[in-house]
Amino acid sequence: MAFRRITSLILLSIALAAVSSSTPAAAEEKFWLGDGLTLLRNQKFAEAIVPLTKAIKQSSNSWSSDYHNAVVVMSKVKTVEEYFEVKNHSMYVINACTARGVAYGSMGEDQKAIEDFNLAMKAFTVSxxxxxxxxxxxxxxxxxxxxxxxxxxxxxxxxxxxxxxxxxxxxxxxxxxxxxxxxxxxxxxxVRKDPEHEFVETDFHRECLVDDALKLNPKNAVLLSEKGMVCLNNNQLDKGIEFFKQAIAANPNLFEAYGGMADCYLNQENYDAALVFAKKQEKMKPGNNRALMRMGLIYLNSHRLKEGAPYLKRILSLPAKTAEEYRFRGLCYMGLDKPREALVEIEKSIKLDDRNPHTWDDRAMCLHDLNRYSEAIKAENQAISINPNYATAYVHRAQMYAKLHSLEAADADLDRALTLAPKDKSIYRIKSAVEALRGNLELSFADGQTGNTMYRTTRAVTRDELIKESARYSKIISTIPSQPAPYYDRAMLRIAMENLPAGIEDLHNFLKLSKWNGRSASYAASLLVLTLRENGQRKEAEETLQAAAKRMNAANSVPILEFLLGKKDQQAMLTSSTSGNTETRDRLLLGIYLWQNKKNAEAKTQFDWVQNKGDQNIDEYVLVSVYSRKLGIIPRKERHQSDSR
Structure with a gap:
């Protein structure tokens, strides 16, 4: 099945990684800040003081320790390398002072801690x-x-x-x-959970520094390009394009601005425009790795794999050393439809950098293509734990949940994605598909429409098949124990295997997790009542009915529940049950009720209707075989299912 992919802004991080090598010369001699942060995170506060003090001395100069002076210097940069030198030097001071302040504070030396935090705020006034x-x-x-x-x-x-x-x-x-x-x-x-001793000023500091420097020199091409990068990183793509245009107008030879422009168009899915600027960039520096990777990324996202294959193969011929390079090799293999090879490269990337949420998302995509959905969900969980505001990961996890028939979980993830990316129309399309197909339709996310709708569950009739399907849902539940839908599906299978206590337990769990909300809960409550009665637990059955009477309302009640509560007689119930899948559920559960009350002739009438006219795609249809046999009816072979409804 095709799968909707949203490729992250990989090239932004590649560009930053490539250019940020121009750190201060002193820092290259010995990265004292890194040593200090490692000791700090290991709670070796006294030991951390020495390298952090060296880091402060190493990076302090006439402008890096004073934000206003740093802004003046930044306003005069002429190359991207100069920009990163100023930015990194300033950031180095801020983090070193903040880190030493944390160390002093953790040792109880409060005055020294305050002095260091003051130094950090002098280097970055809004820190x-x-x-x-x-x-x-x-x-x-x-x-x-x-x-x-x-x-x-x-x-x-x-x-x-x-x-x-x-x-x-x-x-x-x-x-x-x-x-x-x-x-x-x-x-x-x-809000986002930031670890207390992490230093998270980088992006925020970068944005402020660029904005304030542009106020002093509004036509600086490098700063305009970096402002475009900030907008790109914040998904403000139209603004980013405007800043890149201004940068190119000020300096037509600014290599990075063309790449940034291509990335903006790429993220708008305007692949033709993205290719125009990517090709211009590659022409400026033929064979440049970053330009080559950008071309490959555009071909991957636009699904022009035949046209892009030569670029992807050229990229794979390049040596890889960094996490981003291994990650991009993985994406290239995915584009060439080689998920196993892709997974190897992605895992190499994670070994080098396990804090990149995009790489965990890529790992999930590889696992999806290998039909390893539960593992894919765990990979998306990692991505979200690193960046709880990563909308793409929620979308992809939702699609994985849908593959496992956990539509409530999918819906929750899509709601979260929409709060993070409300302008992404594709999420609305996927969400509409989930809402339209809630209950029992398989999803095809490639085009947002339904495909073949028969669940394997409805086909499970032999005991071995039931056991196999039940085990599959048990695996899903172990992966997502807080989601209600799999419990309902497993309950059907367990009841069909005549394991009534286990089915009752699953129905209780479903109602507890769903908080008795929705029409599905009404059907679950109805089936729970019938199963409790069949299992000889009449008192518990009546208690469940009383609980349902209190919790259910006109909006979420269903005909069979109203019948069990005595609010409707049998004829009124059948008259009010009109839609295909609703009527099938109501008649099936009514048939079970009639069988329990030894009205076998009437029960057979209901089961005959279910088998001849009913919707075989409902989850509960798996119960038909077992109760038909109890009534002495030979279950009919399933009718052929059409590919559309």
């Missing part, structure tokens, strides 16, 4: 991370008002630091404002 750290020190010193000022400033600059909300909540508690504290804790629960 939200340093403000959060200083705010925590003020909390420890019982100075909640000062702490609130710092947390307020951090939140004003960025909404993505959970620790800022947590810190401010603690400060509010100290000054006796519990409602404000509760509101902040609620907010902290939904």
């Amino acid at each position: 939200p991370k340093a403000r959060c750290n200083r705010g925590r020190v003020y909390l420890r010193l019982k100075m909640p008002e000062q702490a609130i000022k710092d947390f307020d400033a951090a939140i004003q600059q960025t909404k993505h630091l959970a620790e800022a909300y947590v810190g401010r909540a603690r400060a509010y508690q100290l000054i006796g404002q519990p409602k404000k504290a509760e509101a902040d804790m609620s907010r902290a629960a939904v």
Whole structure:
């Protein structure tokens, strides 16, 4: 089955990795900051002080320690290499000061910690991370008002630091404002979870530095191009294109601007325009690896694999050393329809860098193509744990859930994706398909329409087939235990195997996890009542009916449940059950009810209708065989299923 893919902005990170090698000369001699951060993360605070002090001395100069001076220097850069030198030098100081402040604070040397956070804020005046750290020190010193000022400033600059909300909540508690504290804790629960001792200023610092430098020199081609990169990274593609156009107008020979323009068009799925600019870039530096990879990426995304195959093969002939290079080799193999080879390259990339969410997403794609869906979901879980705001991972995981028939999980992921990327029309199309096909239709995400709709579950009639299908759903449940749908599907199979206690347990789990919401819950409650009665648990059956009467309403009730509750007689129930799959469910469960009450002739009438006129695609259809045999009816062979409905 074809699968909708959304390739990430791989070339953006490749470009950054390639150019960022122009770090300060002193840093190349010895990366003291890296040593200090490693010790800090291992909670060796006293040991971390020495390398972090060396890092501060190493990178401090007349402009890197003062943000305003850094902006002036940045406004005069003439090459991308100069831009990265200024940016990296400034960032080095900020992180080194912040890290040493954390070390001092963890050792209880609060005054030294505050002095270092002040140095970090001098190097980057709005530094939200340093403000959060200083705010925590003020909390420890019982100075909640000062702490609130710092947390307020951090939140004003960025909404993505959970620790800022947590810190401010603690400060509010100290000054006796519990409602404000509760509101902040609620907010902290939904924003991105950044580890407390990670240093997350990089992207935010880069954006501020570029914006402020452009105010001093609005026609600087390098800065315009970097502003375009910022917009590209934030998915503001139209804005990015405008900035790249301005950069090219100011300097027609700026290699990076053409690549950025191509990336913007690529992400807008305007592949023809993307190829125009990618080819112009490659002409400027024939054989350039980054330009070659960009061409390959465009061919991959546009599915022009025959045209792009020569580029993909050229890329695969290049040696790979970095995580991004191995990752791109994997993408090329995927484009050449070689998922096994792709998985090998992707896993090499992960070994070198396991913190790139895009690579975990790529791994999921390889596993999908190898029909290893549960493993693919786990790979997407990794991607989302690294970047909870990664919309593509939610879309891909939703599609994987759909392959496993867990439509509630798919729906939840698509809702999350839409909050993150509300303008992505393709997500709406996929979501519409899931909503339209909820219940029992297999999804074809390649074009958003239904294909052959017969589940394997409805075909399972022999005991071996039932056992096999039940095991498959057990594996799904072990992967996604919090999703209700697989429990309902497994319950059908267990009841069909006459393992009533296990079926009852699954139906209870389904109702608990679904919170009794929706028409599916009404059918689950109805079947649970019937199964409890059949298993001799009449008291529990009546308790379930009473619970259903309290929880169900006109919007989510179904005819069979209203019949069991005594709200409708049998004829009224059948009259109100009109749609194909609803009527099939109602008549099937009615047949079970009639059989339980020894009205076999009436029960046979219902099962004859289900087999002759019913919708064989419903999940519950697997019960037909077992109850037909109980009634002495030979189950009919399934009718041929058409490819459309």
